[in-house]
Amino acid sequence: MSKPKVLIFDVNETLLDLTPLKISVGKALGGREDLLPLWFSTMLHYSLVETLSGNYHSFGEIGTAALKMVAETQGIELEYQDAKVAVVTPLRSLPPHHDVAVGLKMLSEAGFRIVSLTNSSAEAAETQLRNAGLTDLFEKRFSNESVKKYKPHPDTYRMVIDDLSVRPEEVLMIAAHAWDLAGAKNVGLQTAFIARPGTALYPNVAKPDYVVNDLPELVKRLRETD
Amino acid sequence: MSKPKVLIFDVNETLLDLTPLKISVGKALGGREDLLPLWFSTMLHYSLVETLSGNYHSFGEIGTAALKMVAETQGIELEYQDAKVAVVTPLRSLPPHHDVAVGLKMLSEAGFRIVSLTNSSAEAAETQLRNAGLTDLFEKRFSNESVKKYKPHPDTYRMVIDDLSVRPEEVLMIAAHAWDLAGAKNVGLQTAFIARPGTALYPNVAKPDYVVNDLPELVKRLRETD
Incomplete structure (x- = not known):
């Protein structure tokens, strides 16, 4: 990998x-x-x-x-x-987790292209990210609304990789939800699970490629890769 | 209808x-x-x-x-x-609700063809219906296992109507789950909701064609139809 x-x-x-x-x-x-x-x-x-x-x-x-x-x-x-x-x-006005702004900046400085993909409608997602002060940290923000199907439907992930003209294996999907990563893995993406409080992995599918507690830990793990 | x-x-x-x-x-x-x-x-x-x-x-x-x-x-x-x-x-050994055996017999005597369709595996479903003493009340018993997709995927309902060679509008799907009926309606079946304790309708889709508290009430409503 x-x-x-x-x-x-x-x-x-x-x-x-x-x-x-x-x-x-x-x-x-x-x-x-x-x-x-x-x-x-x-x-x-x-x-x-x-x-x-x-x-x-x-x-x-x-x-x-x-x-x-x-x-x-x-x-x-x-x-x-x-x-x-x-x-x-x-x-529409949820605060970011404490590690998010610093973690996204570290990932951006490390040269990764960063986008978001949510089941929230496009307009709701824009409001959410603006209220959380995160908008500028993303190159592009995607909503499932564009394909009118919810994650983990394969079309939601394919919309993003097609739009960015990248190959699936070049992409890492990051989520606190096992179901989201099951869908991403199904279309060939790499996957990372952020273990937020009250979340759990799904035992019936392979473990995600990365399992971390927060974004700085993900940064560290990605630095060790390759 | x-x-x-x-x-x-x-x-x-x-x-x-x-x-x-x-x-x-x-x-x-x-x-x-x-x-x-x-x-x-x-x-x-x-x-x-x-x-x-x-x-x-x-x-x-x-x-x-x-x-x-x-x-x-x-x-x-x-x-x-x-x-x-x-x-x-x-x-594998759940008891039937009190109205089920009597209700199924009434429906059978009224001339309806009666089948089952469950998300339980074929072998588990056979065990379930046998242990509940209901096996003989069904002309045929179907499991989603045959198509390896779960209800409300359209293929699950289509498998049944194709197998029985009937038209969708001649068929009534009966469930205590709003999600099951949403899927059945999507492929053109009639729908009936049995309001078991702790169940609820889904407000975002049209109301099922029949909403009843138990099977004898469904029998009565079907007698009044047509």
Whole structure:
């Protein structure tokens, strides 16, 4: 495995800290912050249900619908508009994890091309990265909205490598989600898992090429490569 | 909408009661029965991650991996073998919901052709239906294993309608899961939602053609049709 030339970063949870969302969603669910993982998992599941059923709604719309469903199955009353505010408002202004700005600068100085690829809509993603002060650290920012399919559908990754005119093996996909890396590996990319709190690897697929705790550790590992 | 000729039943949760699984999975997670929905959602999400990433493991294997992940993200120690026993053993001997045997007999007597379609492997599904005493109530039993893709991938439903040589609009898909019905509707089937405890409709797609609380209510609604 040779050193990659292009780094694709996932955004939500990988670069941005979901804690404000946890608080907001928990509040909408009557204080049940413990239900955040179920809500997030339901949102991810239904993003793929839509992808496989010929539907397309934005990630915010799917997240709102998922929150309504979690509330209903838990016997919690929640209006659609309140669910929408609980999801969409904090999602657009998540803070970056503490290692992100410094890590991205180190990677940029080391000569890597850096782009982002998220399941957030293009407009939401621009807002997210601007609010987190990260916009200028990316050569280009991609959203699954361009292909109307959600990661890990192969078309989402292929859109990026086609747009940048690079070969899959020259590219490293970086995410805090095992499902994202399973999809990237499927189209031939190298993969790196950032172990954010509360995340886990998926035991049924091969381990990612890099498994690190934060971006400076990834920088160090990439320096040792090749 | 005319009266359907063929009824396709989903199995897990739609016909079979997941309560023993809830107890078993909760026990493996140190008494956390509240984590069953997160485990089930994670299993469903990763079944589609595999489908979209060129992988295929059985539903039991995906369920075991999902249970390992939930344990890890919750800081609970759980060995693979213990996770497997907690998932696979009860999954194979779930009892039917109280209305199922009587409801299926009523539908059969009313002249409908009745088949099943599940994400459980063919061998697991045969065991499940035999242990529940339901095998003989189905003309034919289908598993997604034949196409190595999980519902709601269109190929799973098309496999059934092709095998039975029927037109999509002559077929009613019956499930307790909104995602299953979204996939069935996408290939042109009629849809019926059985509202089992703890299930919810998905607000982003059209309401199923029938929404009922149990099978006798579905029988009544079908009698009123056409």
